[in-house]
Amino acid sequence: MTTPARPRPAWPRVAATILVAATLAAASSQPLEPAGAQLPVTRVVIFSTGVAYVEHGGVVDGDTTVDLRVPPGAMDDLLQSLVVADLGGGRVDGVRYGTRDPLARILGSYPIDLSRDPSLADVLAQARGERVRVTTDVEVEGVILGVERVNVAGEAPRAYLTVFEGGRLQRVDLAEVRDLAFESEALRTQIDAALAAIAAYRDAAEVPVRIALSGAGEREVRVGYLREMPVWKTSYRLVLGAAGDAADLQGWAIFDNPTSLDFEDVQVTFVAGQPASFVSALFEPVYAERARVKSAVTAGFVPPTDAGAIASEMSRSLMAAPSPAAPMADAFAAEAAVGTGVEALADGGATGATFSYTVRDPVTVRRFESVLVPILRADVTAFEVALFDGRVDARHPLRAVRVVNDTGLHLAPGPVTVFDVGGFTGTALVPDLVPGDDRLLAYAVDLEIALDVETRSEPERVVSVRFDGALLVSEHRSRIVTTYRLAPRGDVTRFVVIEHPRRSGFEVVSPTPAPTMTPDAYRFGVSLVAEDDEGTTDPNVAEHARCEGAEPCALQVVLERVESRRVAVSSVPLERIEVYLQDLELGDDTRAQLEAIAALQRELVRVDRAIAEQRARRNAIVDDQARVRQNMAALERNSALYRRYVAELTEQEDTLAEIGQRLEALASERSALQDEFDALVRGLGAD
DSSP states (O other): OOOOOOOOOTTTTSOOOOOOOOGGGOOSSOOOOOOBBBBOOEEEETTTTSSSEEEEEEEEEEEEEEEEEEEEGGGHHHHHEEEEEEEESEEEEEEEEEEOOOOHHHHHTTOOOOOTTOOOHHHHHHHHTTTEEEEESSSSEEEEEEEEEETTTTSSOOHHHEEEEEEEEEEGGGGOOOEEESSOHHHHHHHHHHHHHHHHHHOOEEEEEEEEOOOOOEEEEEEEEEEEOOOOOOEEEEEEEETTEEEEEEEEEEEOOOOOOOOOEEEEEEEEEOOOOOOOOOOSSOOOOOOOOSOOOOOOOOOOOOOOOOOOOOOOOOBBBBOOOOOTTTTOHHHHHOTTTTTEEEEEEETTTEEEESSOEEEOTTTTEEEEEEEEEEEEEEEEEEEETTTSSSSSSSSEEEEOOOOOOBBBBBBEEETTTTTEEEEEEEEEEEETOOOEEEEOOTTTTEEEEEEEEEEEEEEEEETTTTEEEEEEEEEEEEEEEEESSSSSSSSEEEEEEEOTOOEEEEEESOOOOOSEEEEEEEEEEEETTOOOOOOTTTTEEEEETTOEEEEEEEEEEEEEEEEEESSOOOHHHHHHHHSOOHHHHHHHHHHHHHHHHHHHHHHHHHHHHHHHHHHHHHHHHHHHHEEEEESSSTTTHHHHHHHHHHHHHHHHHOOOHHHHHHHHHHHHHHHHHHHHHHHOOOO
């Protein structure tokens, strides 16, 4: 199988020596003076991630240098992305740039460290041993011994300077100091130099970057790099047609240039997508903290070698696909507001994970200017609807239009200004829209339709039971019923798309057919049709109700959740089984098994009741015997009452014996029934 040839970049893959930032020459610590060629900007590719690829190009002659002036804040991007090409067989000898240490490191090299915005006490603490002259109400001279900080309750901390002179120590309250001078000329010079370094670091507007080239004769050279740039913005104009199934779409790109570069007649490309982009700290020198050891040789650090990567294709010519162009909608009455004759000035094309619009004609955007460029003009499929979302407006739907991206182009996110036959009608927002995708764009409140929403929950019901071995599996149904009542205000024709929130675990059982689903809602369609009108539809949403005339209309949505619950058959009470037998439609096998279980449970209940009755009789007799014996204790044994009590006790003892026998018989009967019940339950799982 033959491998198809890979497309080649426009200029880096020519027969020329190409060196990138890896060939950077050792930079001088002194600023570089611009003396080489100044190549104009010829191409700008603006990404939606906050960077732009800037390309300079021009003709050089012989051995020469090319100079760039780059803001310090843009140097990190340049150093990680710089690409240089000499297209005439020349060679890139190297790249030099004015480097600088981090400000904290520069200031740390001076005797007095000013890197942390030091106070007077901090400065004097660093100057111990220096002679000073301090003026308060009196003048004190001497050598700085130290600075003491004292905390006083209820007051701000105070600082005191201690100076030594002629064997005497003097203490000076720094809050009272009006003037302080160092005697050392060298120290004063060092402080002046540190302050000058701070000012120079702050005021450095540009860093000179010099690219050395060697070669013979005139030849073309190109230099490209990334730099921070405002995200390009998109705005659209959508003109709705009278037929209701098409619209005219215009897209405009906004290019902001808040830089010091003048982009004169440059090729501009706008890229939609989200390529990864980050900034590496490459401009300021980085120092590693190293441990100090005695008489030991430490091995040097060898950075890992990259195995290689696919060459950058940033400068590749982007694929061009003609953007469709079409006239404005015939019924558009506000064409002056949009601009008749507007044409797309860009070609669109896909490049891997991104999509680009390359402007066909050169664009001029001078420093600190912005430009609005038409990049899209096309007829698109569109369906006008009313969209009801109770989370946005609980009483009215929104006027909306479903736009199908049949342009073949990637539509970047941005605002959409909507016009109809009467002119401006609202503003919507379009997200990232890939070719073939569609979105509902809501742009105004539809005051011609009022809605009322009522929601109720039905009591939970058991809808089926079955056996799974010794377990009884019951299906429980929960329902939520929502009624949408639509009241047209007049003779209105509209296709209303109702967004009904989805609930976890619930499914739609009514109405049918199945609704369209979004990540968080269902979409149901209701057609409101005026008299002598055929109505409108949306092919992406089914019609679930149709109402003609100006009468109110209703749509009922039923969501249902069915949950399975498993419980041991032995723990299901008889009352519940009898409900299942009476209320549910059961299979013959399931009904027979439930009836057998119910019959045994009834017998067990009967025996348990009989046991309870016998025990109650026994307990009553035992309590009565206790009363009789208590009375007998107060009687003479020869009394008639005593003899009667004896007869009663004798009779009760006979009854207790009968009860005991009855309880034994009932216990045996219950044990047999329980064994039969357990065997029946065990048999439920048998084949």
